[in-house]
Amino acid sequence: MANKLIKQMGLPNSIANIFTARNIITAKDALSLTEFELMEQLDVGMAEVKSAMAHISEVVCPPCQTALLLMEQRVRDERSAGHLPTRLRGLDEALCGGIPFGVVTELVGPAGIGKTQFCLKLSLLASLPENCGGLDGRVIYIDVESKFSSTRLIQIGIENFPEIFLKKGMAQEMAGRIVILRPTSLSEFTESLHHVQVSLLQKQVKLLIIDSMAALVLGEHDCGASRQQALGWHVSFIKIFTNSNSSDKSIRSHSIKKEDRAAYDSHLVAALGINWAHAVTIRLVLEARSGQRFIKLAKSPISPPLAFPFNITSSGLVLLDDDGIEMKGSEINTIHCQGQKALFNSEW
Amino acid sequence: MEVGMLPISASKRGKLLAAGYTSLHSISRASASQLATDIEVSEDEACEIRKYASQTSALDRSIGNSSNTSNLYGGQTAWTMLNEEKFSTRITTSCVDLDNILGGGITCKEVTELGGVPGIGKTQIGIQLAVNVQIPLEYGGLGGKAIYIDTEGSFMVERVLQIAEACIEDMPEYSHHFHNNVQDCEVKMHPNSILENIFYFRVCSYTEQIALVNYLDKFIEEHKDVKIIIIDSVTFHFRQDFDDMALRTRLLNEMALKLMKLARKFCLAVVLLNQVTTKYIEGSYQLTLALGDSWSHSCTNRIILFWNGDERHAYIDKSPSLKSASAAYSVTTRGIRNSNSSCKRIKMV
Numbered sequence: 001m002a003n004k005l006i007k008q009m010g011l012p013n014s015i016a017n018i019f020t021a022r023n024i025i026t027a028k029d030a031l032s033l034t035e036f037e038l039m040e041q042l043d044v045g046m047a048e049v050k051s052a053m054a055h056i057s058e059v060v061c062p063p064c065q066t067a068l069l070l071m072e073q074r075v076r077d078e079r080s081a082g083h084l085p086t087r088l089r090g091l092d093e094a095l096c097g098g099i100p101f102g103v104v105t106e107l108v109g110p111a112g113i114g115k116t117q118f119c120l121k122l123s124l125l126a127s128l129p130e131n132c133g134g135l136d137g138r139v140i141y142i143d144v145e146s147k148f149s150s151t152r153l154i155q156i157g158i159e160n161f162p163e164i165f166l167k168k169g170m171a172q173e174m175a176g177r178i179v180i181l182r183p184t185s186l187s188e189f190t191e192s193l194h195h196v197q198v199s200l201l202q203k204q205v206k207l208l209i210i211d212s213m214a215a216l217v218l219g220e221h222d223c224g225a226s227r228q229q230a231l232g233w234h235v236s237f238i239k240i241f242t243n244s245n246s247s248d249k250s251i252r253s254h255s256i257k258k259e260d261r262a263a264y265d266s267h268l269v270a271a272l273g274i275n276w277a278h279a280v281t282i283r284l285v286l287e288a289r290s291g292q293r294f295i296k297l298a299k300s301p302i303s304p305p306l307a308f309p310f311n312i313t314s315s316g317l318v319l320l321d322d323d324g325i326e327m328k329g330s331e332i333n334t335i336h337c338q339g340q341k342a343l344f345n346s347e348w
Numbered sequence: 349m350e351v352g353m354l355p356i357s358a359s360k361r362g363k364l365l366a367a368g369y370t371s372l373h374s375i376s377r378a379s380a381s382q383l384a385t386d387i388e389v390s391e392d393e394a395c396e397i398r399k400y401a402s403q404t405s406a407l408d409r410s411i412g413n414s415s416n417t418s419n420l421y422g423g424q425t426a427w428t429m430l431n432e433e434k435f436s437t438r439i440t441t442s443c444v445d446l447d448n449i450l451g452g453g454i455t456c457k458e459v460t461e462l463g464g465v466p467g468i469g470k471t472q473i474g475i476q477l478a479v480n481v482q483i484p485l486e487y488g489g490l491g492g493k494a495i496y497i498d499t500e501g502s503f504m505v506e507r508v509l510q511i512a513e514a515c516i517e518d519m520p521e522y523s524h525h526f527h528n529n530v531q532d533c534e535v536k537m538h539p540n541s542i543l544e545n546i547f548y549f550r551v552c553s554y555t556e557q558i559a560l561v562n563y564l565d566k567f568i569e570e571h572k573d574v575k576i577i578i579i580d581s582v583t584f585h586f587r588q589d590f591d592d593m594a595l596r597t598r599l600l601n602e603m604a605l606k607l608m609k610l611a612r613k614f615c616l617a618v619v620l621l622n623q624v625t626t627k628y629i630e631g632s633y634q635l636t637l638a639l640g641d642s643w644s645h646s647c648t649n650r651i652i653l654f655w656n657g658d659e660r661h662a663y664i665d666k667s668p669s670l671k672s673a674s675a676a677y678s679v680t681t682r683g684i685r686n687s688n689s690s691c692k693r694i695k696m697v
Contacts, residue, residue: 028555032595034602039357046355057562062550064567067496068543071505096506103501278466278584278623281502299467301504304679328658332467 003028009059015052018042027060084126084207085133087160088310090322091295094303095282104279109286113293114312116147117156118286119209121316124157126207127177132161137206139178140196142189144212148180159315295319298332305332351375354400363387364397375401437490439481439576439617441473442515443684445675446662455649456490456575456617459608462662463622463637464653469660469679470621471502473653474578476684477619478546479508479515481576484537487519492575492616493545495567497560499584503548512542514682547574554585558599561606568614577610581621583638597642604646620647659687 004027006019022041024030030053033041038049083097092098099105099122107115123141128134141148153175157165165171181196183189199205283299295317296307306324310317351364351372367386369375375383376398384394438453447453454460454477464470478496483489496503516537547567551557557579568574582603590596611618625638637644637652644650650666656676663674676687 027559028553031555031558032599034598037598039355043357043359045357045360053562054566057559058566060556060559061563062552062556062560065548065550066544067503067505067508067546067548068540070503070548071509071540071543074505100504278581279500281500283467301471301502302507302510304681305467 004060006030006056009056011052011055015044015048018044019052027056030056031060084122084135086122087125087133088295088308088317088319090306090308090319090324091297093322094297094306094324095300096302100282103281105282105284106280107284107286108298110288113286113288114310114317115286116211117152117312118317119211120148120153121156121160123178123207123209124153124160124174127174128161128164132164135206137177137204139207139209140199140205141178141180142192142208142210143180143182144184144189144210146182147211150175153178155314156316159313296327296332297324354397356397356400360387360389360393360397363389372401437575437615439477439490440483440488441677441684442476442480442518443675443677443686445686446677446684449662449664449670449673449675451670454576454617454619456615457611458648459604459611459618459620459646460649460651461620461622461637461647462651462653463624465624465635465655468653468655469677469684470653471580472507472679473684474580474619474621475503475508475511477576477617478578479511479542479683481617482537482542482545483515483519490575492573493547493571495547495549495564495574495577497549497551497557497577497579499551499557499579499581501550502580505543508543508546509539510681511683512539515542518682547571551585554590554599557582557585558603561603564610565606565613568610568616572614574614574616576617576619577607578619579621581623583623587623587625587638593640597640600639600643601646604643608648 005025006027007016007025009016009027011019019025019030019042024033024038024041030038035046035049035053038053039046042049083092083095083100085092085098107118109115119141123139125133126135126137126139128136130136154165154171157171157174165174181192183192196205196208280299281301282297285296285298287294287296292309293311294307295310296305297303298305305327307327308322308324309320311320312318351361351370354361354372364375364387369378369383369386378386378398380391380394380398383389383398384391387394389397437456438447438451439456440447440453441450462470462473474496478494481490481492481494484491516539519537549560551560564577586596586600607618607620610616623638624635627634627636629636637650644666647666648668649664649670652663652665654661654663656674659676660678661674661676664670664672677684678687679685
């Protein structure tokens with residue numbers, strides 16, 4: 001929309017030619033200047049600048065919808081533009097059906113807590129046929145840290161859906177719908193995002209998982225501003241084509257450990273900072289407290305912050321309690337992690 | 349140079365000066381045809397220049413005349429404004445404490461900025477206001493429509509439906525407060541009609557955001573009952589992809605001025621939701637609202653949302669007429685409500 005040519009907008013020829021003569025070709029060029037600057041550059045009066053800009057703005061502006069229309073669309077396209085059920089009953093209820101389409105969901109947590117396990121299960125669920133509660137679609141898994149394990153994927157499949165996976169050829173077809181990309185640097189990642197955009201339109205990709213964002217950036221930039229800028233473009237890009245193609249996006253984030261005074265409890269902070277935290281719509285925080293793992297719905301526009309205890313079994317993540325505990329205040333965003341010693345002690 | 353004040357193109361100005369027209373008086377004295385030949389423009393353009401010149405000089409003359417101050421071009425006396433301010437309408441936030449510190453609710457004709465950390469409830473307040481503006485006049489509301497501009501994709505329709513249904517159920521409470529007598533008003537709204545009155549725009553880049561703000565003038569002319577514009581959030585597209593910070597400041601200022609103009613012209617409220625960023629002040633990193641210091645000056649009122657222990661609080665950081673105060677609020681399944689009430693209905697004192 002922003003790159004629309006001014007020539008093609010139906011402005012009267014005289015003013016359209018003046019724009020081209022001064023090298024203002026796209027709508028973005030014109031809207032990036034204030035009206036006063038335009039008046040000076042184009043050498044026309046204020047009234048003409050105002051009416052030309054009003055016309056350009058009307059053409060570039062996004063279409064108007066009402067909330068009612070959005071609701072009807074959601075209800076109608078529940079299958080293809082609704083939610084991806086995670087099969088964790090408490091979480092699905094809190095999210096009104098599952099991981100929603102068209103928005104960016106983030107998973108944060110310390111090392112070894114179960115993020116990759118969760119992602120493996122999600123990719124499986126997305127590739128399942130619809131009569132089993134899946135999306136019957138393809139999955140693109142961008143695996144930066146080489147954590148994807150096909151054996152584990154098939155194991156989760158067999159444990160959860162034995163009737164499908166033990167059938168001949170089904171395992172191959174399900175696993176065949178998951179495409180794994182392994183970029184090794186931020187620039188490769190950017191390139192693969194562009195390629196992904198093309199294939200999203202051609203094939204039936206329903207889920208995009210990026211595992212993990214922080215790993216891409218941590219190696220290349222120092223803390224703070226430059227890292228945030230580097231990711232800023234990616235966030236916008238992902239958000240825009242998430243919305244326009246209405247497929248599901250799920251992104252995993254790393255975490256840095258920040259040492260605290262206490263011996264057994266360290267407090268962690270999500271790696272990508274506060275700018276990123278604003279950019280995602282739903283944030284799931286995984287943590288371990290007093291020997292029990294929790295998955296917290298830390299940021300969501302539809303539900304209060306809830307924490308569910310869970311365990312990892314051979315069939316993936318399993319919730320121990322579907323009701324969830326409501327959290328308040330600073331508890332929502334802190335990430336607890338037991339030190340190695342304490343975890344060992346509690347298990348043996 | 350007086351001729352420099354005219355809103356005409358630079359080349360025409362240059363021609364006027366070259367032909368010897370240095371003051372507005374000299375332009376209005378000359379006839380249109382004389383002007384046309386002297387500076388080599390068409391007769392229509394010369395007429396236009398003379399019109400601009402006479403408008404501007406009328407303004408100059410009246411400034412000197414102090415007895416007719418109320419006839420000043422576009423000005424109003426403080427007395428007439430006082431009457432307007434007394435009867436200006438406010439949009440309730442459904443939380444009594446919050447309404448109290450705001451003097452009744454979000455004011456129309458002003459730009460209010462709300463900022464806070466992620467997850468504090470900015471979008472929730474935005475959605476609550478978009479629903480509350482539709483409360484009918486019989487219940488003390490404005491009976492208007494809302495425009496919701498979404499830059500981040502955080503507008504979830506399911507949540508709007510929840511809040512709309514809860515608002516309809518709570519409406520008899522509003523009428524008790526407003527009429528002060530026990531009267532069961534029969535007006536029953538349907539949640540779908542509330543959804544229908546929220547105009548939703550999804551903006552994907554800063555160009556679209558600027559284009560939309562420009563287009564709103566025309567849009568609101570066609571939909572005169574729009575009473576609130578919510579932009580969620582105004583920061584998102586301006587935080588990435590900008591190398592030229594000075595350009596960003598200029599664009600933001602222009603956008604803020606346009607929004608203020610819309611607020612005043614159509615008597616509606618403009619609510620801008622902002623994000624936070626870390627800033628290095630006095631040797632430590634602190635959280636402040638994004639978009640920088642120049643933007644801080646642009647809004648009329650500024651409210652900061654923050655966590656105080658386990659409770660959400662709102663603090664009036666900047667306002668020309670409201671006292672600096674803070675109030676607690678909570679986000680429930682029914683929307684924004686008071687924080688200390690265990691029952692979910694609004695407590696009317």
